[in-house]
Amino acid sequence: MFFRSSVFVASLVATTAAQMEAPENAPQCCEKLLSSASPAVEPFLALLGVTIPIPPVDLGICCKPISVSGCDNNCTGGIAVTCATTPISVVGVDIGVDCTPIPPCNPTCNTLSTSNSQLFGSDAGDAFNDLTTLVGNGTVTTDNVPSVKAFTLRYGSVIDGLAVTYAQGTSQDLTTISHGTSLTAVQSGLMNRTVTAGTNETFTGVSGQTGFHTTYGVRVLQLSFTISNSFTGASRVVGPFGTSTGTAFTVGGNGTLIALAGSAVNTNSTLDSLNGARGGLYGLSFITTNGTDCPQ
Ligand SMILES: *[C@@H]1O[C@H](CO)[C@@H](O)[C@H](O)[C@H]1NC(C)=O
Ligand SMILES: *[C@@H]1O[C@H](CO)[C@@H](O)[C@H](O)[C@H]1NC(C)=O
Ligand SMILES: *[C@@H]1O[C@H](CO)[C@@H](O)[C@H](O)[C@H]1NC(C)=O
Ligand SMILES: *[C@@H]1O[C@H](CO)[C@@H](O)[C@H](O)[C@H]1NC(C)=O
Ligand SMILES: *[C@@H]1O[C@H](CO)[C@@H](O)[C@H](O)[C@H]1NC(C)=O
Ligand SMILES: *[C@@H]1O[C@H](CO)[C@@H](O)[C@H](O)[C@H]1NC(C)=O
Numbered sequence: 001m002f003f004r005s006s007v008f009v010a011s012l013v014a015t016t017a018a019q020m021e022a023p024e025n026a027p028q029c030c031e032k033l034l035s036s037a038s039p040a041v042e043p044f045l046a047l048l049g050v051t052i053p054i055p056p057v058d059l060g061i062c063c064k065p066i067s068v069s070g071c072d073n074n075c076t077g078g079i080a081v082t083c084a085t086t087p088i089s090v091v092g093v094d095i096g097v098d099c100t101p102i103p104p105c106n107p108t109c110n111t112l113s114t115s116n117s118q119l120f121g122s123d124a125g126d127a128f129n130d131l132t133t134l135v136g137n138g139t140v141t142t143d144n145v146p147s148v149k150a151f152t153l154r155y156g157s158v159i160d161g162l163a164v165t166y167a168q169g170t171s172q173d174l175t176t177i178s179h180g181t182s183l184t185a186v187q188s189g190l191m192n193r194t195v196t197a198g199t200n201e202t203f204t205g206v207s208g209q210t211g212f213h214t215t216y217g218v219r220v221l222q223l224s225f226t227i228s229n230s231f232t233g234a235s236r237v238v239g240p241f242g243t244s245t246g247t248a249f250t251v252g253g254n255g256t257l258i259a260l261a262g263s264a265v266n267t268n269s270t271l272d273s274l275n276g277a278r279g280g281l282y283g284l285s286f287i288t289t290n291g292t293d294c295p296q
């Protein structure tokens with residue numbers, strides 16, 4: 001067999017002596033790895049008078065060069081290795097000396113774990129979920145994760161409606177999604193206000209009030225927003241908008257607010273002109289992420 005080859009003996013002796021200085025060589029795909037001390041190999045080495053390397057090294061059997069690109073290589077069915085030297089051809093069989101398997105790459109992990117707050121207010125409208133609208137039912141990743149750029153509120157004694165402007169991933173494109181009473185509805189006392197996150201700022205918290213309004217039923221009565229600056233570490237609170245005659249709630253401390261969900265009926269009419277018909281914003285739930293949920 002090839003282990004008897006004097007070419008191999010000479011090469012192995014030369015190689016093991018030289019391997020300390022030898023640069024790491026091009027990746028190889030070997031059919032198997034055998035320790036130079038394994039029972040399958042050691043007798044041959046002993047027979048041939050080759051000193052068993054101490055500590056033993058792994059020999060790659062039937063090695064061929066492979067191309068490695070990132071986490072991919074073309075070593076299907078074999079073991080991708082790097083060896084201390086270029087493989088030695090022994091009667092046509094390429095033997096790598098002191099070979100180490102190339103560790104598999106961890107799959108890139110860019111998924112984000114999200115959590116939804118409870119619904120604050122009422123579910124008397126139609127359910128909406130901006131995260132599903134933007135991302136679908138798939139995984140939220142760093143490539144598609146929404147970020148809130150602005151809220152535009154329509155409010156008086158309750159929060160009648162709001163529009164949320166989102167970016168996604170690293171894209172600069174903006175999408176605005178409106179819920180409840182639109183900005184076109186006009187009524188004395190119905191105010192609007194846009195809250196915008198500036199450079200390096202993210203919405204990290206929301207607090208507000210929910211309660212029963214004698215004409216409109218259970219609604220979100222008030223909102224205010226916490227905006228944090230990742231560069232300065234400072235936070236600012238914008239608001240409150242609306243009235244504070246209900247039960248307070250706070251959402252935050254779990255990272256970044258990425259989307260709203262809730263219950264609303266979109267309308268161009270004011271709540272007053274609806275005269276008790278369904279319309280406007282009824283309830284809100286806040287979807288946050290605390291970052292990637294990757295195995296450590
Ligand atoms: C892998 O690809 C390289 C470059 O295309 C080629 O030279 C080599 O023979 C291939 N190796 C295997 C094991 O398929
Ligand atoms: C998400 O899943 C729900 C039910 O599981 C389905 O009704 C809805 O159409 C799906 N939405 C998208 C965008 O795939
Ligand atoms: C929003 O409010 C401002 C004043 O606060 C007003 O000038 C503007 O017309 C309002 N926009 C709408 C759509 O009501
Ligand atoms: C935003 O943060 C970057 C560092 O991440 C900093 O270089 C830049 O000056 C910041 N911009 C503002 C307007 O704070
Ligand atoms: C953070 O999320 C957990 C579970 O999703 C929730 O129980 C907790 O109330 C949240 N904390 C805050 C401060 O919102
Ligand atoms: C509000 O008015 C706009 C145009 O003015 C229209 O496109 C939209 O469908 C209306 N929305 C509702 C809920 O009626």
Ligand SMILES: *[C@@H]1O[C@H](CO)[C@@H](O)[C@H](O)[C@H]1NC(C)=O
Pocket residue numbers: 113114115290291
């Ligand atoms: C992020 O949130 C998820 C779900 O609420 C939780 O399981 C995980 O431990 C949190 N991770 C960190 C770093 O807070």
